[in-house]
Amino acid sequence: MRKMLAAAVSRVLSGVTQKPTSRVLVASCNYSNDAMFAIKKCDLYRLEEGPPVTTVLTREDGLKYYRMMQTVRRMELKADQLYKQKFIRGFCHLCDGQEACSVGLEAGINPTDHVITSYRAHGLCYTRGLSVRSILAELTGRRGGCAKGKGGSMHMYVKNFYGGNGIVGAQGPLGAGIALACKYKGNKEVCLTLYGDGAANQGQIAEAHNMAALWKLPCVFICENNLYGMGTPVERASASTDYYKRGNFIPGLRVDGMDVLGVREATKFVADYCRSGKGPIVMELQTYRYHGHSMSDPGISYRTREEVQNVRKKSDPIMLLKDRMVNSELATVEELKDIDVEVRKEVEDAAQFAMTDPEPPLEELAHHIYCNTPAFEVRGANQWIKFK
Amino acid sequence: MGPPLRLNQCRSRLGAPPSLPAVCGRVARNPGLQVGMAAFAATAGRLLGLRAAGTEGRLLRLRGAGLQRALLQPASATGDAAQRRQVAHFTFQPDPEPQEYGQTQKMNLFQAITSALDNSLAKDPTAVIFGEDVAFGGVFRCTVGLRDKYGKDRVFNTPLCEQGIVGFGIGIAVTGATAIAEIQFADYIFPAFDQIVNEAAKYRYRSGDLFNCGSLTIRAPWGCVGHGALYHSQSPEAFFAHCPGIKVVVPRSPFQAKGLLLSCIEDKNPCIFFEPKILYRAAVEQVPVEPYHIPLSQAEVIQEGSDVTLVAWGTQVHVMREVASMAQEKLGVSCEVIDLKTILPWDMDTVCKSVIKTGRLLISHEAPLTGGFASEISSTVQLYKRLLSFFLKSFWM
Numbered sequence: 044m045r046k047m048l049a050a051a052v053s054r055v056l057s058g059v060t061q062k063p064t065s066r067v068l069v070a071s072c073n074y075s076n077d078a079m080f081a082i083k084k085c086d087l088y089r090l091e092e093g094p095p096v097t098t099v100l101t102r103e104d105g106l107k108y109y110r111m112m113q114t115v116r117r118m119e120l121k122a123d124q125l126y127k128q129k130f131i132r133g134f135c136h137l138c139d140g141q142e143a144c145s146v147g148l149e150a151g152i153n154p155t156d157h158v159i160t161s162y163r164a165h166g167l168c169y170t171r172g173l174s175v176r177s178i179l180a181e182l183t184g185r186r187g188g189c190a191k192g193k194g195g196s197m198h199m200y201v202k203n204f205y206g207g208n209g210i211v212g213a214q215g216p217l218g219a220g221i222a223l224a225c226k227y228k229g230n231k232e233v234c235l236t237l238y239g240d241g242a243a244n245q246g247q248i249a250e251a252h253n254m255a256a257l258w259k260l261p262c263v264f265i266c267e268n269n270l271y272g273m274g275t276p277v278e279r280a281s282a283s284t285d286y287y288k289r290g291n292f293i294p295g296l297r298v299d300g301m302d303v304l305g306v307r308e309a310t311k312f313v314a315d316y317c318r319s320g321k322g323p324i325v326m327e328l329q330t331y332r333y334h335g336h337s338m339s340d341p342g343i344s345y346r347t348r349e350e351v352q353n354v355r356k357k358s359d360p361i362m363l364l365k366d367r368m369v370n371s372e373l374a375t376v377e378e379l380k381d382i383d384v385e386v387r388k389e390v391e392d393a394a395q396f397a398m399t400d401p402e403p404p405l406e407e408l409a410h411h412i413y414c415n416t417p418a419f420e421v422r423g424a425n426q427w428i429k430f431k
Numbered sequence: 432m433g434p435p436l437r438l439n440q441c442r443s444r445l446g447a448p449p450s451l452p453a454v455c456g457r458v459a460r461n462p463g464l465q466v467g468m469a470a471f472a473a474t475a476g477r478l479l480g481l482r483a484a485g486t487e488g489r490l491l492r493l494r495g496a497g498l499q500r501a502l503l504q505p506a507s508a509t510g511d512a513a514q515r516r517q518v519a520h521f522t523f524q525p526d527p528e529p530q531e532y533g534q535t536q537k538m539n540l541f542q543a544i545t546s547a548l549d550n551s552l553a554k555d556p557t558a559v560i561f562g563e564d565v566a567f568g569g570v571f572r573c574t575v576g577l578r579d580k581y582g583k584d585r586v587f588n589t590p591l592c593e594q595g596i597v598g599f600g601i602g603i604a605v606t607g608a609t610a611i612a613e614i615q616f617a618d619y620i621f622p623a624f625d626q627i628v629n630e631a632a633k634y635r636y637r638s639g640d641l642f643n644c645g646s647l648t649i650r651a652p653w654g655c656v657g658h659g660a661l662y663h664s665q666s667p668e669a670f671f672a673h674c675p676g677i678k679v680v681v682p683r684s685p686f687q688a689k690g691l692l693l694s695c696i697e698d699k700n701p702c703i704f705f706e707p708k709i710l711y712r713a714a715v716e717q718v719p720v721e722p723y724h725i726p727l728s729q730a731e732v733i734q735e736g737s738d739v740t741l742v743a744w745g746t747q748v749h750v751m752r753e754v755a756s757m758a759q760e761k762l763g764v765s766c767e768v769i770d771l772k773t774i775l776p777w778d779m780d781t782v783c784k785s786v787i788k789t790g791r792l793l794i795s796h797e798a799p800l801t802g803g804f805a806s807e808i809s810s811t812v813q814l815y816k817r818l819l820s821f822f823l824k825s826f827w828m
Contacts, residue, residue, distance in 0.1 A: 209661060241591045
């Protein structure tokens with residue numbers, strides 16, 4: 044409607060009746076409804092065929108992915124800002140640069156599927172259904188946070204999203220267990236178990252692989268390879284950097300994690316594979332993080348600024364989607380700019396909320412240690428102050 | 432030796448808590464620890480009251496867990512008060528410059544650790560240091576410069592695998608080389624728990640002294656730091672105290688750390704050396720440059736006193752020192768402060784002798800209360816006193 048109005052206005056202003064097809068500005072209503080795009084072919088391991096090399100993106104989906112990725116990006120940058128202003132304390136691991144992974148994964152699975160990941164979880168928290176408000180309020184440790192302010196950056200949960208795990212690799216066996224529950228209940232759901240390139244060297248991951256393969260669990264092991272485990276580049280940590288092959292007896296594929304459509308197709312492929320009862324599968328997403336490991340890591344002592352800027356220029360996921368959509372006339376630059384403005388406002392409002400919401404009351408300090416009715420007394424740091 | 436103490440085993444409940452002033456504030460503004468001190472003062476007052484009333488010295492098992500905090504009274508928490516942070520507090524109290532070990536240099540805790548590691552690598556050609564990120568110096572800068580000085584085959588990074596790191600270290604130690612493993616945070620030591628308890632601790636015993644991994648030392652940053660939350664603040668010494676075959680050591684200062692770490696490395700038993708991470712930068716002292724050893728399993732009486740024995744280790748020692756001076760100043764209570772240093776095997780004699788003298792014991796530690804190491808100390812001291820009083824009774828009769 045707005046576009047029609049703008050068309051009318053510009054027509055009036057120009058004073059000349061122009062043929063619709065020659066318009067190039069905002070006034071054009073000639074959006075394609077969908078477009079076909081080519082995707083990079085995935086490297087396969089123990090698989091005969093992989094995900095398709097072309098995909099169709101509808102305008103609606105495109106705008107949705109763009110909005111989601113932009114929201115994650117803005118939210119992470121806002122978290123960076125809040126951390127520097129000391130509203131967020133403790134540890135904060137940001138995933139800007141990896142937006143295509145979270146959005147693409149969500150696009151490839153159903154809301155009833157399950158996801159568990161490591162501590163670099165804010166993007167997935169959002170795509171799995173948490174609002175920006177509840178995420179930022181959790182980061183600042185306020186009542187309005189998704190874990191009531193008691194979890195923080197690494198411990199955010201929502202239905203069918205099991206967090207957020209602080210200990211590296213701990214989520215591997217957990218994910219296998221969730222997959223077992225899916226198989227047991229027979230509801231054709233899958234569990235996406237994400238871990239990083241550093242965690243790939245943990246024993247627990249190998250144990251989880253073995254159990255999943257042995258019992259043919261519908262578990263997708265996803266290695267988000269952002270090339271650095273904290274400050275250690277992958278070549279210095281892993282004997283084999285082909286993380287998609289590290290499942291050994293589990294088939295795997297390697298996907299370009301900066302292309303949201305590629306991730307989506309690959310996710311659909313692996314989810315179908317698991318749903319058909321063939322057992323687990325490993326997916327490696329090659330991605331990159333712009334920030335350092337956490338907020339206390341500048342991120343340039345083990346890699347050059349040029350490298351980071353290079354990735355930003357050439358393979359930024361939001362930029363790639365935007366170019367695709369604009370070039371195939373799925374959307375216009377102005378329309379996407381409008382989305383940017385809306386997203387910015389949404390994140391600003393959420394940050395405002397996060398800064399002003401009160402902290403959880405002191406009485407709740409000892410709640411939820413156990414599941415208990417009636418409440419029992421817990422001693423705190425002082426002998427006579429007890430919490431229920 | 433004073434009059435025989437009749438041991439009354441009742442743990443007295445000290446009745447209703449004293450009314451606590453509603454105090455809150457940041458560390459810099461309120462270093463007085465008023466609430467904690469009020470609590471301690473009330474306790475000490477009651478103790479003295481009991482003594483004055485002529486009752487026998489009761490062995491009160493008081494265990495204060497955690498760093499002293501200034502807390503809000505819940506009912507009176509106002510909006511702006513809720514915004515102020517509740518933070519713990521301690522003031523590092525350096526020891527006087529040691530004279531007997533030669534030239535000293537001003538160092539903080541991580542520099543003292545680096546110095547100790549430097550001395551070890553220099554003296555022992557089989558010594559190797561490994562762990563996550565140790566090559567560039569470590570996340571707490573404890574290994575800065577060592578790789579350049581001793582080479583990349585002696586100071587090297589491992590992948591992210593704690594169980595692998597410790598198991599690997601046990602293997603190195605079994606062949607006779609000196610292995611110094613670093614676990615990045617004590618909170619991450621749990622994947623390696625099986626290797627430590629089931630392999631390292633039992634190697635010598637199960638092989639009939641044919642093999643041992645005594646040249647293994649595991650170092651890990653330990654304890655509360657303020658912003659660590661669940662996984663960067665833990666104090667797991669109590670878990671390891673339950674395992675014969677290993678030694679567990681926690682220093683309180685740079686001077687102690689260097690000497691204790693060198694002793695751990697030389698010691699012919701696998702040792703776990705926990706370094707209080709909050710002291711890495713905060714603790715600065717004069718530390719000898721040359722290597723020196725501080726004996727393990729020997730607690731130190733830092734301050735003599737006659738009314739109550741305070742036992743602590745790591746960061747808490749500095750809290751206890753402050754508590755002792757405040758008690759002296761405000762209540763006239765003379766406290767004997769003991770730094771336990773080695774958690775396993777711990778120095779029972781020093782602690783028990785001190786309690787015989789004072790009649791009262793207070794142990795403070797950071798880890799959770801139930802099953803914390805204070806429970807071991809207090810039950811042992813009570814048993815010791817019971818046995819001692821039994822013998823004394825027989826003697827007097």
